[in-house]
Amino acid sequence: MNRDAPPAALVAAATRAWQQAYAPYSGFRVGAALLADDGRIYAGANVENASYGLSRCAEQSAVQAMASAGARGFESLVVVTDTDPPASPCGACRQVLHEFAPQAEVWLVRLGGEAQLRTSVDALLPGAFDLHDSHTADARSGPDEPG
Numbered sequence: 473m474n475r476d477a478p479p480a481a482l483v484a485a486a487t488r489a490w491q492q493a494y495a496p497y498s499g500f501r502v503g504a505a506l507l508a509d510d511g512r513i514y515a516g517a518n519v520e521n522a523s524y525g526l527s528r529c530a531e532q533s534a535v536q537a538m539a540s541a542g543a544r545g546f547e548s549l550v551v552v553t554d555t556d557p558p559a560s561p562c563g564a565c566r567q568v569l570h571e572f573a574p575q576a577e578v579w580l581v582r583l584g585g586e587a588q589l590r591t592s593v594d595a596l597l598p599g600a601f602d603l604h605d606s607h608t609a610d611a612r613s614g615p616d617e618p619g
């Protein structure tokens with residue numbers, strides 16, 4: 473997982489998500505895409521709300537899509553913004569990312585791909601709140617087989 477550039481498929485998916493962002497209040501679009509343990513790519517965009525506190529970040533949207541599909545981890549995440557340097561996940565998103573992939577690499581990419589910063593979930597959130605070793609190990613595994 474030591475790459476010089478973000479996975480192109482993730483950049484493309486995050487860019488598509490960026491285009492779909494719903495940000496009429498802030499005007500700040502964010503797209504995110506992750507490569508999950510099931511081999512699939514899940515993407516998300518920020519989705520704002522007139523009641524500002526209900527707005528959802530792109531990173532959280534991507535994680536929700538992944539978990540809703542039954543995947544329980546990811547190895548890489550790309551976040552696309554049109555800022556230079558590219559924006560970093562907010563504190564709440566860092567905790568959400570840590571829930572499923574504390575070791576994952578995180579790429580912060582400027583729209584168009586010119587600026588790319590590589591980090592990791594661990595580096596973004598040292599000392600994260602984590603109950604996995606004690607209470608929620610069962611809940612973290614994949615969905616139960618039917619029947």
Ligand SMILES: [Zn+2]
Nearest residue numbers: 529561562565
């Ligand atoms: Zn966030």
